[in-house]
Amino acid sequence: MAELRGVGIGLGVAQGPVARMAEPLPAPSDGPSALSADEEKARVSEAVAAVARELEERGAQAGGAARDVLEAQAMMAEDPTLEDEVASRIAAGKTGEFAVFDAFASFRDQLTALGGYLGERAADLDDVAQRVIARLRGVPAPGVPDPGHPFVLVAKDLAPADTALLDLDKVLALITSDGGPTSHTAILAREKSIVAIVGVAAAKDLTDGEEVIVDAAAGVVTTAPTAEELERALKRAADRAAQASAPLTPGALADGTAIPLLANLGKPEGAAEAVELGAEGVGLFRTEFLFLSSNQAPTVAQQKEAYTALLSAFPGKKVVVRALDAGADKPLAFLNDAHEENPALGLRGIRALRASEDILREQLTALAEADAATRQTADGPADLWVMAPMIATVEETEYFTSLAREYGIKTAGVMVEVPSSALLADRILGIADFASIGTNDLTQYTLAADRLLGSVASFQDPWHPAVLRLIREVGQAGRENGKPVGICGEAAADPLLAVVLVGLGATSLSMAPTALADVRASLLEYTLAEARGIAEAALAADDAASARDAARDAAAAKGTVAAG
Known part of the structure; x- marks a missing residue:
């Protein structure tokens, strides 16, 4: 048994087998295109439009803060400045995949350097680029795994498009190696009441199928838990569910001090x-x-x-x-x-x-x-x-x-x-x-x-x-x-x-x-x-x-x- 520590989101506790997020697509090669520049531009335009519409649909389905984030991503995908950057690389003989990869990476680095609100968009830009490149290659975009049973999702971090539409009947809890309590992942996890611990540096060592307990209240991921620990975690989860269904009362301390x-x-x-x-x-x-x-x-x-x-x-x-x-x-x-x-x-x-x-x-x-x-x-x-x-x-x-x-x-x-x-x-x-x-x-x-x-x-x-x-x-x-x-x-x-x-x-x-x-x-x-x-x-x-x-x-x- 080992305990991995991070920042817990809420008081939830969950348990189950690990399923790791797929690795990003490999970077495209910097080779010449076999197609004409017009053909490559047409391919990219179709892919970008399809990705933007998909993000908008996911946002409409998710609602709340996720909708705002995903609508912003859709606008980012079709940004005219990015379109010009991609076109210039295609005009130089590059493939659509490399043009998207290189242009988006250059723009991402600029946003990161700016910091603030614009810096936050940098990570979202990576997700858009991955989705466009996957569309150009005709392969699924990297996303949430589906092992065929409920699981604890482990990832470096989650793109808003993935967090927004997590199937809560399958995703028992979320563990990320990156991010903090104010990251997009943490905010969306809190909004969706997902048991989550972020910033778990050792999460990279967790393997598919490994049984873990995710204790957000303590900010601890327990690996190889004993039967007694699993039973205690189940009882805590049941007690918390009962507590959540209790009648609503105004915020107050135990001595009656009102805290709205x-x-x-x-x-x-x-x-x-x-x-x-x-x-x-x-x-x-x-x-x-x-x-x-x-x-x-x-x-x-x-x-x-x-x-x-x-x-x-x-x-x-x-x-x-x-x-x-x-x-x-x-x-x-x-x-x-x-x-x-x-x-x-x-x-x-x-x-x-x-x-x-x-x-x-x-x-x-x-x-x-x-x-x-x-x-x-x-x-x-x-x-x-x-x-x-x-x-x-x-x-x-x-x-x-x-x-x-x-x-x-x-x-x-x-x-x-x-x-x-x-x-x-x-x-x-x-x-x-x-x-x-x-x-x-x-x-x-x-x-x-x-x-x-x-x-x-x-x-x-x-x-x-x-x-x-x-x-x-x-x-x-x-x-x-x-x-x-x-x-x-x-x-x-x-x-x-x-x-x-x-x-x-x-x-x-x-x-x-x-x-x-x-x-x-x-x-x-x-x-x-x-x-x-x-x-x-x-x-x-x-x-x-x-x-x-x-x-x-x-x-x-x-x-x-x-x-x-």
Whole structure:
């Protein structure tokens, strides 16, 4: 028996035989084509179009966040710049397969160098290239294996197209050697409630047919388990299933301290599922969907329609809307599409909005009008809160809150995503009505590690004591100013880390709706005093792994099951 460690997603546990993901297709040879340039171009055009349509169909079938990712991949496949790059290689006498391979690889390297949102697309581009090349060769694209029985899928990482359509009757659990808690694989696995452990470096040594236990709560893969271990894992899985089917209750600690559990949403269409899964409101509504797919800013009327639909779905509940978070790392021709050497540190968030203030004013107008339009709801209107992204200074806080109040927004807050705003939280929360901590970006900027760059993925861990200390600063500032402090980054979906965050002063937690049940169950195991003690144990560690272990040990000392 051996234990392989990684980062668990949720509290699930599963067991079964390993089936490994197929290796990528071999690179095409750099030889001359036997066909004419026109014939090769026609072949590639057909293959690219077929792959794009397949990705769109998979997205429509999967829905949710997967649909957005796959639609983006389809657009990427038919990018005019890539088409020109492929054509130039074909004109030089190369085969369609090599032209696609080489052009996509060159474009991928450029995206990787840019980092940020564009850097994230690099891995997706590899998947598109593999699918196009497979189509040109007339062979199946590398994908999820089908051994004819339920299995534990093991892969270096998963392309979004594969994760989105995993057959959950066959895939018992997922293990990847790469990726971290904020990777696409982790986010989609959490959304689909797949038992998963990512970043298991030793996963490369697992072999087909090998029996394993995947314990996401502990972040451990057990190889060659004993009969007793298999029986315990089965019982835990059954207990968790029973727990998930229990009546929904508001988020709270064991001593009755209320911790509202809210949903992160990217479109109004996700509201119904969030409510069904027990969301007590919305802690983060991303408005980018209205802007990123257009060549011009949406009108006030278009925005009002979307915001009205959102608010109508949560009568009497808190709904926190984030102003447009875009900029150089998510270029918008009507906002800021200027090239920047380091987009993550460039004109983004509130900085980009101030540079194009008319867009911010139109968004605030639409939000205020949607709020007014839903005031007559029978169950009471939604409680609209609006926050600005990427606040770094006290002056930016004053700017946004004053502007929001000018438009009648009664609750105006800020996102704490950079260390400066965490360190100035006492002054910022003297002005803003609330703060919401975006742990993904806060971790990125604290550890100086692009959260979308695979080469530094090991640094992108919100368990790091440096990140936890900054969160504690904000929590303390919230208490001193009598202002709420929410968490809306992926960290809130980690059941044990959620307890630590509450111990550090978080008053609400927002996450993907499918994570709500696990976090609700975890919170109920601890009193506020115990949560604070577990948080202190994590803070005393020197690194992320040690902090996670220290929290788990402190939780175990309380006799809880959430410690794994």
